[in-house]
Amino acid sequence: MVVPSPIPIRSKKTHAVGIPSLDLSFQGPELAGQLARACEDYGFFKVTNHGVPREVVSRFEAEMKAFFSRPAFEKQMVGPAAPFGYGCKNIGPNGDTGELEYLLLRSDPSSVSDTSRIVSTDPDGFSSAVNNYIDEVRELACEILDLLGEGLPLSDESVFSRLIRDVQNDSLLRINHYPFATKPLSNWTDPCRTRGEGRVGFGEHSDPQILTVLRSNDVEGLQVCLRDGLWVAVPPDPNSFYVLVGDALQAMTNGRLRSVRHRAMANSQKPRMSMVYFGAPPLNSSISPLPEMVTPQNPPIYRPFTWGDYKKALYSLRLGDCRLDLFKIL
Ligand code: GA4
Secondary structure (H helix, E strand, C coil): CEEEEEEECCCCCCCCCEEEEEECCCCCHHHHHHHHHHHHHCCEEEEECCCCCHHHHHHHHHHHHHHHCCCHHHHHCCCECCCCEEEEEEECCCCEEEEEEEEEEECCHHHHHHHHHHHCCCHHHHHHHHHHHHHHHHHHHHHHHHHHHHHCCCCCCCCCHHHHHCCCCCCEEEEEEECCCCCCHHHCCCCCCCCCCCCEEEEEECCCCCEEEEEECCCCCEEEECCCCCEEECCCCCCCEEEEECHHHHHHCCCCCCCCCEEEECCCCCCEEEEEEEECCCCCCEECCCHHHCCCCCCCCECCEEHHHHHHHHHCCCCCCCHHHHHECC
């Protein structure tokens, strides 16, 4: 079942703004429609009762906590994030920075195994913790994408999930670790810190892929930009996942779904850790508006491109750029 009205996520000092929350254990006929509406209206929602086993999440989180608590020189042995590896403060190749350190990995088992040999004294334990987590969140992403196919509705409901199930998929896993802030919270005037005060952990951007599945520890920091331009703080919920529509899904739905702009602040007095799975298609997949999303009233907004073309474009731009605009039909 879906919580019908948005959940209030702001403190009493600000007006209540909500984000949809979907309970995946209530698999009724309405769920698919409500999920599609959440993707259209917000490009962002929370899922509860998602079926990802608690032990899989906690084992993965424990491995990541152990990794980030290692001395800097050991973490650097993974190699600089160019783009895959260990990164500290630098994001991407074009001068973006943030208050964080991170591990960015390809999601295939052989890449995970290569990393595990460098980062862990128990490589098999590390690999299995990471691979099990990836398997679970990929399944969750596919379940959500199939529901979306049903809710839009599309004649081929698995058109999206097939792309990230493909053996050649280009999906990624990113673990972000935001240090705690030494300044007391009272130094900031806005209780939800939605007006940009404080330290930016990861600057404003949309995710390029099809779908993002994010989980964090119980530390705040994530903010999303709603359709009306209002930034809202997303309360952390370690038992749930947050789902974000990516640029590729925006293109395939001809703009009916919108990739959501979001950012992470690093203002908390506890370190925040987020684990982010980005479901992406194979590099040679063609991304173009699905015929069912195109009508005489809604002609195609984007020209077809391959996922590989899109990746080239995004690595040539800055984090906050609206890279999908490059593929717009003028
Ligand atoms: C944003 C979403 C994902 O974290 C990411 C990021 C990537 C990177 O860190 O290498 C990028 C960024 C992200 C988009 C623009 C480029 C590439 C940093 C950057 C400045 C892994 C992704 O796929 O795109």
